[in-house]
Amino acid sequence: MADLQAILDSIYADIQPRIGEGKVADYIPELAKVDPKQFGMAIVTVDGKVYRVGDADTAFSIQSISKVFMLTLALGKVGEGLWKRVGREPSGSAFNSIVQLEHESGIPRNPFINAGAIAVSDVVMAGHAPREAIGELLRFVRYLADDESITIDDKVARSETQTGYRNFALANFMRAYRNLDHPVDHVLGVYFHQCALSMSCEQLARAGLFLAARGSNPTTGHSVVSPKRARRINALMLTCGHYDGSGDFAYHVGLPGKSGVGGGIFAVAPGIASIAVWSPGLNKVGNSQLGAAALEMLAARTGWSVFGD
Numbered sequence: 001m002a003d004l005q006a007i008l009d010s011i012y013a014d015i016q017p018r019i020g021e022g023k024v025a026d027y028i029p030e031l032a033k034v035d036p037k038q039f040g041m042a043i044v045t046v047d048g049k050v051y052r053v054g055d056a057d058t059a060f061s062i063q064s065i066s067k068v069f070m071l072t073l074a075l076g077k078v079g080e081g082l083w084k085r086v087g088r089e090p091s092g093s094a095f096n097s098i099v100q101l102e103h104e105s106g107i108p109r110n111p112f113i114n115a116g117a118i119a120v121s122d123v124v125m126a127g128h129a130p131r132e133a134i135g136e137l138l139r140f141v142r143y144l145a146d147d148e149s150i151t152i153d154d155k156v157a158r159s160e161t162q163t164g165y166r167n168f169a170l171a172n173f174m175r176a177y178r179n180l181d182h183p184v185d186h187v188l189g190v191y192f193h194q195c196a197l198s199m200s201c202e203q204l205a206r207a208g209l210f211l212a213a214r215g216s217n218p219t220t221g222h223s224v225v226s227p228k229r230a231r232r233i234n235a236l237m238l239t240c241g242h243y244d245g246s247g248d249f250a251y252h253v254g255l256p257g258k259s260g261v262g263g264g265i266f267a268v269a270p271g272i273a274s275i276a277v278w279s280p281g282l283n284k285v286g287n288s289q290l291g292a293a294a295l296e297m298l299a300a301r302t303g304w305s306v307f308g309d
């Protein structure tokens, strides 16, 4: 394999003059306070080697990247039955859009837009109090990353609870269509806390390594999902992981990936490595501007695109 540390260093050198590009998410007040001049990246290969550059150890709000972990939990609970509650098609609209929900009778397009993720949280809550569902997710992510130090940033969760008007609208709408079983404030309590998971690039790359390695984490020996399920989660990330920027991300990067408005992007090179990059400045569709640029460089310099080198 090419010298990955040299490639990461070259990406960092090319990104450095651009650090600060993009706009931090300011609709969640706590996220608006984050210094945009940060950039980190980590790669964990399936043979357990770790490569890091920049602020790879700084914890950030993973936001929508949590939707991948929640989806994994929900599929574990109800299997393919999940697809009665949420679709598997790209939405072609913003992550917090409400327009399709009415046309499609309260069934969100996919598990990675907000409406879909809220429905997935409702599924994970079955038989649990909200606090227990949050605890289950936190335990799961710590187990995946093999790192007990991962926490949830309560300030971020509170900040979003106070200002998440659109998410309340989406959840109320779905509840009216009977696509939420639990009270809206309980489901959103879970959703806002999952989004407030605070992780570094390295922790994130470790937690998602099972998706690069046919469902098992080769560094811990933990078997998380079947190879088929890992493949399918990757397919959903490739087609839906970047909202209305999913096509563009596939075009430029060519890896399954999931972004979050905290500026993180998690990506998978199947059979090779998992990657996490973070830089808080976002592009117009809410994806990390420099994160996407760095992943494009990585794919070009390694030949890791799933579409060929």
Ligand SMILES: NC(=O)CC[C@H](N)C(=O)O
Pocket (backbone or CB within 6 Å): 062, 063, 064, 065, 095, 096, 114, 160, 167, 195, 259, 260, 261, 262, 286
């Ligand atoms: N794209 C995102 O990361 C959105 C997540 C954010 N918590 C929201 O619901 O708006």
